[in-house]
Amino acid sequence: MSDMKFTRALADPDHALKPAGRPGPLGKPLVLANDGLPEEEKAWFCDAYPTASGPYKGILENFLNWARSKSLWILGFGTGCGAIELRPLMTSRFDMYRFGIQPRPTPRQSSVFVIGGYASVKTLKRIVRSYEQMMGPKFVVALGSCTINGGMYWDSYNTINAIEHYIPVDVYIAGCMPRPEALLAGFKELQRKIRRGECEGAVKYAENFEWYKANQKKVIHDWNMPDYNY
Amino acid sequence: MEPSIPLRIAYAFVSLAVITVYGLLLIGSMARISAKVQGRVGQPVWQPFIDIIKSSGKRNSISHGIMFWLGPVFRLAGGVGTYMFVPAVLGSVVFQNFSMSGDLLLVMYFIFFGQLGMALGASEGGHPYSAIGVSRGLAQMTAFEVPFALSIISIAVQYGTLDITKIVMAQQGGWQHWTLFTNPLAVVAAMIAFLGMSMHNPFSVVIAPQEIPIGPPTEYQSNLLGMLQTNRAVFNGAKLVLYMNLFFGGATNVPVMVVKTFLIYFINIFVGQAFPRFRVDQSIRFFLGVPTLIGIAAVVFIAF
Amino acid sequence: MRTIPADIAERFEVGPLVEKRADLSTLDVDSKDVPELLARLRDRHGYRHLSFATATDLFEEGVFVLTYMLHNHEERHSLGVKCRIGRENATMESCHLLWEQMWTYQREMKELFGIDFPGSPRVDESFVLEGWIDIPPMRREFDTREYSERTFPTRPGRSTKDPATHMKEKLYPEAL
Numbered sequence: 001m002s003d004m005k006f007t008r009a010l011a012d013p014d015h016a017l018k019p020a021g022r023p024g025p026l027g028k029p030l031v032l033a034n035d036g037l038p039e040e041e042k043a044w045f046c047d048a049y050p051t052a053s054g055p056y057k058g059i060l061e062n063f064l065n066w067a068r069s070k071s072l073w074i075l076g077f078g079t080g081c082g083a084i085e086l087r088p089l090m091t092s093r094f095d096m097y098r099f100g101i102q103p104r105p106t107p108r109q110s111s112v113f114v115i116g117g118y119a120s121v122k123t124l125k126r127i128v129r130s131y132e133q134m135m136g137p138k139f140v141v142a143l144g145s146c147t148i149n150g151g152m153y154w155d156s157y158n159t160i161n162a163i164e165h166y167i168p169v170d171v172y173i174a175g176c177m178p179r180p181e182a183l184l185a186g187f188k189e190l191q192r193k194i195r196r197g198e199c200e201g202a203v204k205y206a207e208n209f210e211w212y213k214a215n216q217k218k219v220i221h222d223w224n225m226p227d228y229n230y
Numbered sequence: 231m232e233p234s235i236p237l238r239i240a241y242a243f244v245s246l247a248v249i250t251v252y253g254l255l256l257i258g259s260m261a262r263i264s265a266k267v268q269g270r271v272g273q274p275v276w277q278p279f280i281d282i283i284k285s286s287g288k289r290n291s292i293s294h295g296i297m298f299w300l301g302p303v304f305r306l307a308g309g310v311g312t313y314m315f316v317p318a319v320l321g322s323v324v325f326q327n328f329s330m331s332g333d334l335l336l337v338m339y340f341i342f343f344g345q346l347g348m349a350l351g352a353s354e355g356g357h358p359y360s361a362i363g364v365s366r367g368l369a370q371m372t373a374f375e376v377p378f379a380l381s382i383i384s385i386a387v388q389y390g391t392l393d394i395t396k397i398v399m400a401q402q403g404g405w406q407h408w409t410l411f412t413n414p415l416a417v418v419a420a421m422i423a424f425l426g427m428s429m430h431n432p433f434s435v436v437i438a439p440q441e442i443p444i445g446p447p448t449e450y451q452s453n454l455l456g457m458l459q460t461n462r463a464v465f466n467g468a469k470l471v472l473y474m475n476l477f478f479g480g481a482t483n484v485p486v487m488v489v490k491t492f493l494i495y496f497i498n499i500f501v502g503q504a505f506p507r508f509r510v511d512q513s514i515r516f517f518l519g520v521p522t523l524i525g526i527a528a529v530v531f532i533a534f
Numbered sequence: 535m536r537t538i539p540a541d542i543a544e545r546f547e548v549g550p551l552v553e554k555r556a557d558l559s560t561l562d563v564d565s566k567d568v569p570e571l572l573a574r575l576r577d578r579h580g581y582r583h584l585s586f587a588t589a590t591d592l593f594e595e596g597v598f599v600l601t602y603m604l605h606n607h608e609e610r611h612s613l614g615v616k617c618r619i620g621r622e623n624a625t626m627e628s629c630h631l632l633w634e635q636m637w638t639y640q641r642e643m644k645e646l647f648g649i650d651f652p653g654s655p656r657v658d659e660s661f662v663l664e665g666w667i668d669i670p671p672m673r674r675e676f677d678t679r680e681y682s683e684r685t686f687p688t689r690p691g692r693s694t695k696d697p698a699t700h701m702k703e704k705l706y707p708e709a710l
Contacts (some may be wrong), residue, residue: 054288064287071277071284076443090404092269097261100277105443108292108451122664135288135451149689155679156665161686182672202289210613224663230292 035101037226045226052206055197062197068137069191070113075110077130080117081145081179094180101187108132115169117177118146118159124166125220131167132229136202139194140169141186145176152176165215168201170207175194233323235270242314246464248325249313251472253463256470256492260499267503280520282290282456291452294354301351302450308344308360308460312337313468319487320398320480333392334382337472341427344465345371348446355449362401363445364511367436374426374433379527384532385500386478394472398480398511404429408479415528421497422521424473426513428466428495430502435510470494536611539579547570560614565600567619569629574600576632580606581613583633587639589647593674596621598649602629619649628654646672 015149055061083211089096090103106111107130119127131138140155142163145151150161163169170193173186193199209228217223233241258275267369293299315332319325345367351358388409389397401407410417426433436446445456470491474480478494481487508516536559538551548571549562563571575581581604584659590599602615626634630637638661640651645661647677660666669676702709 051290064283067280067283067287068357071280075541095264095265095270095272097273098271103275106448108449109285109444109447109455120662122662125664136290137288149692150682150686154688155682157668157676157678157681157685159686161682161688165687180374190418199610215687220665221667 007034021168037224040130043175045229048228048230050132050202050206050209050228052203054203055137055200062195065194065197069194071098072101072106072139072187072190073110074101074112074114075107075130075134076103077107077113077126078103078116079119079123079127080144080146082116083114084116084144085177085183086114086179087111089180089183096184096187097190099184099187099191106132108135111138113138113140113167115140115142115147115163117144118153118156120150121159121160121219122158124160124216125225128216128220129168129229131205131224137199138202139171139190139199140167140170140191140201141173142169143173143175143178143183143186143191145174148174160219166212166219168204168212169198170201195198238328242327245318245325245327246310246313249318249385249467250463252488253467253489254282256466256495257463261496262505263496263499267499268341270414274295278459282459285451286453286456288452289452294449298351298354299454300355301348302454302461304351305344306346306457306461306464308340308342308347309465309468311340311343313464315340315394316475316521317395317398317480318471319484320395320402320475320482322483325484325487326395329395330496333391334386334394334397334476335336337394338379338382341469342371342375344461352446352449357448358442359442360446360448362442363436363448366442367446369510369514370433370435370517373514374423374521374529377386377419377517377525378423378427380522380529381416381423381448382476384413384416384419384525384528385409387529388416388532390444398475401479402482405406405479409477410479413528415524415531416462419521419525419528420473420477422524423517424469424494425498425501426517428498430498432502432505432508433513434502434507435513441507466495511521541578542571542574545574557610558612558614560601560616562616564615565619565626568600568602568615569627569632572629572632575613575615577611580608583607584635587613587629587643587644589619589649589672591647591672591674592618598624598647600626600643600649607665619639624649626651628652628657630654632690642704646670648673 033204045119072160074086086103088094096102101112107113111134112129113134115127117218140163142148146153146159147163147169150156150159155159160166171190172187175182176214178186190199213227254276254485255275258273258278261277262272262275314327315329315337317326317329349368352364385397386392389400391397398410400408405411429436435441446457450458471487473494474487474490478490481490536551537552538548538561542548546567547564548567551647552560554560567681579647581707583605584607584682585603587600587602590601592599598621600617600619603612605612606613621647624647626649628637628640629652630640637655637657640654641657641659643649644651644654644657645663645666651657668681671678
């Protein structure tokens with residue numbers, strides 16, 4: 001490693017767009033779920049695809065959507081500086097429990113993922129993993145300018161500029177930082193959207209899985225996890 | 231007149247439904263009381279219902295094998311089993327459950343059955359926090375078991391029976407006949423064990439928020455989580471009814487049952503909001519110290 | 535007024551002691567003397583605490599300046615030991631045996647500047663950047679804006695204003 005000749009390893013700009021898997025039907029590249037892993041670790045993880053379990057129609061789905069909107073469990077993963085705004089939201093001044101919103105420590109049980117501001121590439125990897133481990137229907141609320149267009153980190157070498165290229169987003173809350181009042185307004189808007197049946201991020205993610213995966217792999221260069229972390 | 235067997239089963243379902251709804255409302259109202267203590271408005275009283283509907287209405291779920299799936303089933307069986315062998319309301323045809331068929335030892339077994347089933351299932355999830363939570367839960371269970379069992383022995387000696395219905399019968403005829411006044415030492419030991427059993431602060435080492443985030447149910451989701459949430463209500467209700475029967479004179483109608491169980495459960499909140507959480511070793515040592523001595527004193531006091 | 539201690543002045547070729555503040559001085563030294571000098575400052579002169587170690591890229595002069603900031607708790611005084619190394623194949627002797635936390639700083643410098651510290655523990659592992667494949671981002675020839683535009687897709691419609699002219703337009707429109 002003493003030979004310090006730095007070359008632009010990115011000579012092939014879309015090298016990451018070529019997945020390691022074999023070509024699938026219709027010429028589209030087929031991404032296998034555990035492609036990113038070394039050969040000996042592949043058997044440890046399941047290689048299932050995400051399946052789009054779409055909304056049912058009718059009164060049952062409306063009722064379930066009402067229940068979902070009234071019971072938003074936030075994944076307790078503070079991905080950026082915006083996570084600090086969730087603390088006043090929880091405690092006595094703003095008290096989000098009034099609206100059925102509460103934090104939950106594990107992605108398996110939570111239904112809302114709050115992206116708290118800028119996401120560095122290292123964090124994005126964890127965001128993708130956590131998002132994929134959540135059970136559908138799942139919703140994403142993105143706080144702050146950084147998640148919308150990069151914010152003050154728009155030209156940083158290590159933070160992504162638009163989170164919606166990597167995971168589907170339901171509600172954006174603008175500001176740097178948005179105050180807890182703005183967060184409450186955002187959560188109310190999310191509840192309205194859920195009740196209207198417009199929050200189908202999990203379905204969108206499953207249907208455009210290849211596109212999201214290619215975007216993720218374009219920025220996450222050391223992909224050492226299964227392609228789909230179910 | 232004894233009702234026929236199918237009718238008794240139907241009554242049992244009615245009784246179970248009532249205790250589920252009541253248990254969920256109890257959890258909701260206690261969460262709201264805790265919120266008031268913390269200066270918040272708090273969640274709606276019916277929030278537990280919405281949570282269960284939402285959890286059960288998730289579109290996909292994952293499994294880690296048959297044992298993982300059986301964990302919540304065992305847990306629910308433990309909750310239902312505990313409730314089914316305790317008379318919720320004395321003399322009521324609907325709420326007497328199958329109390330004639332089982333005794334105190336069977337109920338005690340069911341209290342711990344759920345925890346053991348959960349231990350098997352949660353470990354299957356493979357998450358380290360599940361395993362830590364389970365080992366903590368079993369250790370703490372073993373610890374609060376000691377004062378609880380001593381208290382039960384004391385009561386069995388006092389009334390000369392293990393039949394819960396007979397124990398309740400013996401306490402009728404005025405508050406001065408309650409175990410609370412005839413055998414106060416046993417009640418104190420059992421109530422301290424109850425704090426540990428309910429896993430509120432300061433004995434919340436199993437779920438332990440901010441420590442091992444949620445403990446055993448880390449990997450449980452969707453309908454399995456809904457099952458666990460339902461069980462929480464049933465199990466709480468069953469334990470409260472059992473305590474009411476053993477120590478506080480039982481109940482001869484539903485309103486009395488509601489008031490008494492509410493007050494018994496309120497002790498948890500009262501203590502929990504006043505004290506911070508123990509560490510695991512502190513919690514276990516606590517149960518093996520003074521509460522155990524009180525339990526021994528209760529047995530000695532009654533036996534001689 | 536602080537002076538360079540006599541035993542240091544006679545053993546090493548040290549530059550002048552620059553007093554930045556009452557409690558902060560810097561000292562220029564040749565890069566090959568650094569480990570010895572740090573050891574002597576730590577053991578004989580009370581600078582037992584390593585505050586940080588960092589690098590500065592002097593692109594125009596073709597050198598990196600490494601700064602080791604030490605602190606003397608008795609005298610409440612910080613001393614920055616500075617040395618220069620060439621930018622080409624930048625390599626520096628590792629000082630992780632003096633302070634255990636030094637290897638973290640060296641790992642960071644390896645990743646962000648590309649300065650190698652042979653023998654430092656875990657120096658080749660990634661520190662904050664996982665899977666970085668470009669030149670180290672803190673080197674001045676690295677164009678962070680160009681990299682960001684090339685790598686991270688943006689939402690169209692973003693506009694940027696120069697703060698100075700923008701505030702002038704806002705506050706003193708008559709001056710324009």
